[in-house]
Amino acid sequence: MFLxxxxxxxxxxxxxxxxxxxxxxxxxxxxxxxxxxxxxFMWQRKIKHNGKYKSxxxxxxxxxxxxxxxxxxxxxxxxxxxxxxxxxxxxxxxxYWGRAEIERAVAFLKYxxxxxxxxxxxxxxxxxxxxxxxxxxxxxxKEIQSSGFFDGIDCIIPVPLTRKRLARRGYNQSKExxxxxRKVTNITIIDNxxxxxxxxxxxxxxxxxxxxxxxNNSFYLSKCHDSLINKHILLIDDIVTTGATxxxxxxxxxxxxGIRISILSLGFVSHx
Numbered sequence: 208m209f210l211x212x213x214x215x216x217x218x219x220x221x222x223x224x225x226x227x228x229x230x231x232x233x234x235x236x237x238x239x240x241x242x243x244x245x246x247x248f249m250w251q252r253k254i255k256h257n258g259k260y261k262s263x264x265x266x267x268x269x270x271x272x273x274x275x276x277x278x279x280x281x282x283x284x285x286x287x288x289x290x291x292x293x294x295x296x297x298x299x300x301x302x303y304w305g306r307a308e309i310e311r312a313v314a315f316l317k318y319x320x321x322x323x324x325x326x327x328x329x330x331x332x333x334x335x336x337x338x339x340x341x342x343x344x345x346x347x348x349k350e351i352q353s354s355g356f357f358d359g360i361d362c363i364i365p366v367p368l369t370r371k372r373l374a375r376r377g378y379n380q381s382k383e384x385x386x387x388x389r390k391v392t393n394i395t396i397i398d399n400x401x402x403x404x405x406x407x408x409x410x411x412x413x414x415x416x417x418x419x420x421x422x423n424n425s426f427y428l429s430k431c432h433d434s435l436i437n438k439h440i441l442l443i444d445d446i447v448t449t450g451a452t453x454x455x456x457x458x459x460x461x462x463x464x465g466i467r468i469s470i471l472s473l474g475f476v477s478h479x
Contacts, residue, residue: 245322
């Protein structure tokens with residue numbers, strides 16, 4: 208802490224959202240901005256707002272105060288949790304219903320263009336701030352871990368970039384998120400099995416149908432994919448919009464015998 212204080216004096220750190228100088232005990236985002244981030248709370252059993260409980264679908268319509276969150280477990284006894292149904296019935300999980308057999312699915316933040324959450328994503332995708340992704344990975348892992356979401360996960364697979372985009376950006380933002388998660392959970396990252404070939408255009412401004420067509424057959428398995436036989440893997444993506452990219456990753460990975468797949472995304476676009 209003393210060393211951090213000296214470094215901060217010499218090289219001040221600034222909040223990635225508001226630009227204020229960060230205190231010694233804060234990283235990447237100041238406490239005030241952190242409290243305003245629109246968490247989905249998909250990993251929580253009950254969401255209390257103005258004395259009433261709402262589903263995560265309703266939360267997307269308004270930013271909830273994190274102090275109003277109450278988490279109950281299925282048994283009602285402290286320390287005992289089984290949130291399997293919760294992980295399979297939230298708004299993100301429903302996006303895969305009828306299309307994929309996802310074990311668990313959770314998104315950390317509601318993603319809205321031009322919002323503070325979007326600013327964080329722009330920073331690590333287009334402004335070279337890889338540390339922001341790593342820090343956010345740690346943040347969401349710390350908050351989600353007590354729900355049991357990471358229990359039984361054998362390894363983490365970040366959604367890969369094409370070689371061209373990786374060379375241009377210098378890093379894979381999904382892998383940086385995964386590194387942050389690994390710091391908290393100690394789950395191994397495997398990034399040499401799922402590979403990505405080039406796709407025609409960026410996904411950003413495509414329609415739902417166009418996104419599906421654009422990523423069709425854009426992923427493939429490397430020769431060392433046998434290491435994932437009968438494993439439970441956690442697929443990491445930065446933003447899920449239609450789910451087209453993660454669904455194509457899922458379809459590729461399902462070629463591996465006995466594999467089970469869960470999904471964790473930093474952000475989720477609720478209305479498409």
